Amino acid sequence: MTVIVPRLVEVRQNVLKRNDLLARALRERFARAGVYVVSLVSSPGAGKTALLEQLLTTLRARYRVAALVGDLATDNDAERLARSQAPVKQITTGTVCHLDAEMVERALEDWDLDALDVLFIENVGNLVCPASYDLGESLRCVLMSVTEGEDKPRKYPTIFHGADLAVLTKIDLADAVEFDRGAALASIQAVRPGMPVVTASARRPNGTAEVLAFLEGRIAGMRAPA
Amino acid sequence: MHELSVAVSLVELAWGEGERLGGRVRAVHIRLGALAGVVKDALLFSYEVACQDTPLAGSELMIEDVALVVYCPTCAVERTLESAQLLACGVCGTSTPQVRAGRELELVALELES
Numbered sequence: 001m002t003v004i005v006p007r008l009v010e011v012r013q014n015v016l017k018r019n020d021l022l023a024r025a026l027r028e029r030f031a032r033a034g035v036y037v038v039s040l041v042s043s044p045g046a047g048k049t050a051l052l053e054q055l056l057t058t059l060r061a062r063y064r065v066a067a068l069v070g071d072l073a074t075d076n077d078a079e080r081l082a083r084s085q086a087p088v089k090q091i092t093t094g095t096v097c098h099l100d101a102e103m104v105e106r107a108l109e110d111w112d113l114d115a116l117d118v119l120f121i122e123n124v125g126n127l128v129c130p131a132s133y134d135l136g137e138s139l140r141c142v143l144m145s146v147t148e149g150e151d152k153p154r155k156y157p158t159i160f161h162g163a164d165l166a167v168l169t170k171i172d173l174a175d176a177v178e179f180d181r182g183a184a185l186a187s188i189q190a191v192r193p194g195m196p197v198v199t200a201s202a203r204r205p206n207g208t209a210e211v212l213a214f215l216e217g218r219i220a221g222m223r224a225p226a
Numbered sequence: 227m228h229e230l231s232v233a234v235s236l237v238e239l240a241w242g243e244g245e246r247l248g249g250r251v252r253a254v255h256i257r258l259g260a261l262a263g264v265v266k267d268a269l270l271f272s273y274e275v276a277c278q279d280t281p282l283a284g285s286e287l288m289i290e291d292v293a294l295v296v297y298c299p300t301c302a303v304e305r306t307l308e309s310a311q312l313l314a315c316g317v318c319g320t321s322t323p324q325v326r327a328g329r330e331l332e333l334v335a336l337e338l339e340s
Binding site: 004006007008009010011012013014015016017018019096097098100128129131132133154157158159161162189190191192193194 | 235238262311332
């Protein structure tokens with residue numbers, strides 16, 4: 001009788017290694033082409049598309065901007081964003097609840113990165129799944145609207161923890177919904193100590209000024225000689 | 227529910243490593259951090275689905291939980307946290323972004339029958 005003794009072999013590797021490698025390659029491509037890449041994550045309806053519409057329209061005067069927009073179905077968001085006159089491409093994920101680096105790479109196939117200064121990537125509206133997937137972006141913004149409840153960050157710590165900037169959106173509605181700004185800031189700082197936070201309103205004139213100032217500071221920093 | 231995507235990536239990775247090492251994969255050992263954003267039960271369920279019609283069908287997924295550990299700059303020691311909802315030292319209360327463990331989503335070892 002033969003006894004089969006299993007052997008245990010160590011193979012330390014990140015489970016999402018393939019995505020991480022693709023994201024790293026993308027990050028290098030973006031750096032070579034001098035493109036600053038900003039991704040947006042939030043729950044559905046937090047205002048990613050509305051904010052992006054404003055940002056594209058304003059930034060277009062000073063930079064060569066473009067956007068990729070992820071959605072499960074429909075290209076409504078791409079249509080909305082195309083009104084800004086910036087190049088926009090829809091990534092329809094079907095049933096997949098997040099963008100990954102391969103989808104971004106594929107969407108960029110026929111785009112000349114050298115002809116861009118700033119690229120936005122709007123993720124699928126979801127506060128859970130996009131957290132695990134690096135897209136090669138320079139900056140990851142997490143949006144949280146004042147209508148969502150101040151404790152969102154504590155409910156979804158992973159996505160807030162992995163972001164570089166928090167944007168409190170729909171700030172024009174803050175009073176109407178009795179938004180507790182202090183509680184929201186405390187919740188953000190609890191899960192991601194030190195995270196910069198800005199506010200935005202896509203409805204008010206100059207409502208995105210804080211976001212623009214933050215982004216332009218970062219873009220200037222990227223361009224400054226080291 | 228991205229655990230199915232994670233499980234598919236895991237099966238592909240383990241499948242490739244199994245072929246490289248030679249032998250049937252009987253079990254896959256991974257480390258899963260508290261801040262990895264992956265739900266253990268959903269991953270276990272998805273793993274079975276992802277294994278179907280692959281050489282890993284019938285293999286077992288063994289998950290080692292990795293606690294969230296932060297470094298407290300005030301106490302100058304690492305502290306294990308019960309939850310990701312407050313990244314602060316449990317002793318002195320200093321908030322800290324320095325995560326030392328808990329982000330892991332890592333294939334650690336394969337149990338092979340040769």
